[in-house]
Amino acid sequence: MADTTNVLKLEHEIMPVLTQRRSPRAYSDKAVSAGVVEQIFTAASSAASCFGEQPWRYIMGSQSSSPEAFEKILGGLLEFNQVWAKKAPVLAVGVAKLNFSHDGNANGWAKYDVGQSTATLAVEATELGLQIHQMAGFSPDALRAAFSIPEGFEPVVVFTLGYPGPASDLPAGLSEKETAPRARKPLAEFLFEGAWPTPAGERYDQAPV
Ligand SMILES: Cc1cc2nc3c(=O)[nH]c(=O)nc-3n(C[C@H](O)[C@H](O)[C@H](O)COP(=O)(O)O)c2cc1C
Numbered sequence: 001m002a003d004t005t006n007v008l009k010l011e012h013e014i015m016p017v018l019t020q021r022r023s024p025r026a027y028s029d030k031a032v033s034a035g036v037v038e039q040i041f042t043a044a045s046s047a048a049s050c051f052g053e054q055p056w057r058y059i060m061g062s063q064s065s066s067p068e069a070f071e072k073i074l075g076g077l078l079e080f081n082q083v084w085a086k087k088a089p090v091l092a093v094g095v096a097k098l099n100f101s102h103d104g105n106a107n108g109w110a111k112y113d114v115g116q117s118t119a120t121l122a123v124e125a126t127e128l129g130l131q132i133h134q135m136a137g138f139s140p141d142a143l144r145a146a147f148s149i150p151e152g153f154e155p156v157v158v159f160t161l162g163y164p165g166p167a168s169d170l171p172a173g174l175s176e177k178e179t180a181p182r183a184r185k186p187l188a189e190f191l192f193e194g195a196w197p198t199p200a201g202e203r204y205d206q207a208p209v
Helices: 016-020 034-044 067-076 079-085 110-127 140-147 174-179
Strands: 056-062 090-097 131-135 153-162
Touching (some): 016 110, 056 110, 067 090, 067 153, 079 131, 079 153, 110 131, 110 153, 140 153
Antiparallel strands (some): 056 090, 090 153, 131 153
């Protein structure tokens, strides 16, 4: 069933699943089945990537089926994320392979591509009634040590995965954030047709000499 909590209201109508995707901190205790996990990570593999490298790797830990891995990922989060992420049924680390396989050169788009695959799996999760919440608040060194992640690979994001739960389950402060209105920049602030915008009233091509 679709998560219809706090959907985005935008200037133009877009696919409903995109307005329903959100980053909850509250999760229900409903377990995420292996089949659902596989479907969501299969969606990740559908993303485009530079040279078709598919530089994304994911380490996942489930409270029900791989609790040791779950605890290791949780241990790599900064405390402000641990307080709520500990209740999620699944945690995952997105890891980038930093060099191209075909020539060994640095892949400057590896992290961009991990972002693309993670964004894609987030939409698949939403379509199935689940949500993810991505986090930059983690220690890459702690995760590298906990999972013996080799040189040439870098943890770039951690996220929760699960069925959303009631905001009232969260500690005070976080519950208000969960239901606070969501907003986005208007198109005019990030879509520029024809030229990069200049501040109103300024003409850089006519600057005084
Ligand atoms: C790369 C990245 C890092 C983030 N880091 C954190 C984090 O450490 N802790 C947190 O609570 N939320 C984190 N977020 C969630 C954002 O705050 C959230 O996506 C944003 O406020 C928009 O909300 P929405 O995803 O519900 O639309 C992160 C999101 C992204 C994409």
